[in-house]
Amino acid sequence: MSNKAWGGRFSEKPEDWVDEFNASVGFDQILIKYDVQGSIAHAKMLAKQDIISQADCDAIIKGLTEILKDYENGNLPLDISLEDIHLNIEHELIKRIGDAGGRLHTGRSRNDQIATDMHLYTKDEVNEIISLINAFQQTIVDIAEKHIETIMPGYTHLQRAQPISFAHHILTYYWMLDRDKTRFQDSLKRIDISPLGAAALSGTTYPIDRHTTQESLEFANLYENSLDAVSDRDYIVETLHNISLTMVHLSRFAEEIIFWSSAEANFVTLSDAFSTGSSIMPQKKNPDMAELIRGKVGRTTGHLVSMLTTLKGLPLAYNKDMQEDKEGLFDAIHTIKGSLRIFDGMIASMTVNVNQLQSAVEQDFSNATELADYLVNKGVPFRTAHEIVGKLVLWAIQHNVYLLDVPLTQYKDAHASIEADIYEYLKPENCISRRTSYGSTGHDAVKKQIEVIKQKFKTTNE
Incomplete structure (x- = not known):
């Protein structure tokens, strides 16, 4: 007799290497907690509907609970010939409690069983990602509050542009992460749906109650169509997309950290705990954690593209191709969780x-726009002011000085309206303080931005 759940139809035993190629238990065992959870809910519903006896239900629950405990203690051997974690558990259950274990699968297919496990897993993991984003955002705000009046060069094209508040710069990543978080939160509406009871594709002839298992597993909704329930992988694609975009944002932040910590910039110094050295150059302190996060975007984006490609052209309902939905998702979730934790610690x-x-x-010309604005306030058209300042910057470069070092006589030659107050006007701290528009880098505007963020945190946590 074959040990496979579908073995009755087959007269030949597959080669070991075929079993290995077909098996997913090497990676889908991560779902064991959810598989047991779903199976217990299914067993309770079967008993409630008088499809199985209460005695069988009790034996099933006891057996499943013990199997999970043995797995967690490292005492549950897994057989690759049984393909996946679902059949391994079922085989072990029947071995332990006899025929009662064989009744568990009544009114259920591996198709809706696997889908249920994946929904439960993804829901838990997305909620954890949201929590990690929250923690990272709080760290960003903590740093920003300390550096509202810290001035740094703002860049466009990686060229010095205008002076800005360090707090304003770093808070940009708070808002990127906030959009990421809302995408994850919104995706829960499409993750938190129960497929259990859809069976293989068409439902079942047994008088099951899908609402009972939905409530038992704390799903917000049910799939209304059994075909859709077992074939839907939209929520996995969406989760991979949200992970990929968040990782892109982390990568952009990582690139800034890498530049800021370079000897050329020296804007920040990373802790030794988040840096590594060189095997040949003893002086080196490398921002390897930031570089790894930047590099891991290739993995998460690859998993998204892989999943989209796998689904393209698949007919309804379940196809074995869908086994490929797991490894990429598992790895992407592991990657983003690790990246968020590392980044949080690194900047803290x-x-x-x-x-x-x-x-x-x-020691740059990032106050040049201020000089142009100064002239505009004197009645000079902006385009004319732009040209005047451009020529002054050229003169300063040729004479190896900055705008604060240009003699007043030179300013007067450029335009008679420039007075001695220009030197106070061009100081970086004054350049920033004049930025009063909503959402700008001015100190008061940044303080207002932080107030808005704190109110968001308060509203979210109430």
């Missing part, structure tokens, strides 16, 4: 080199 422990940042904005 880094030192912001305030003096170096201040020095940087005093």
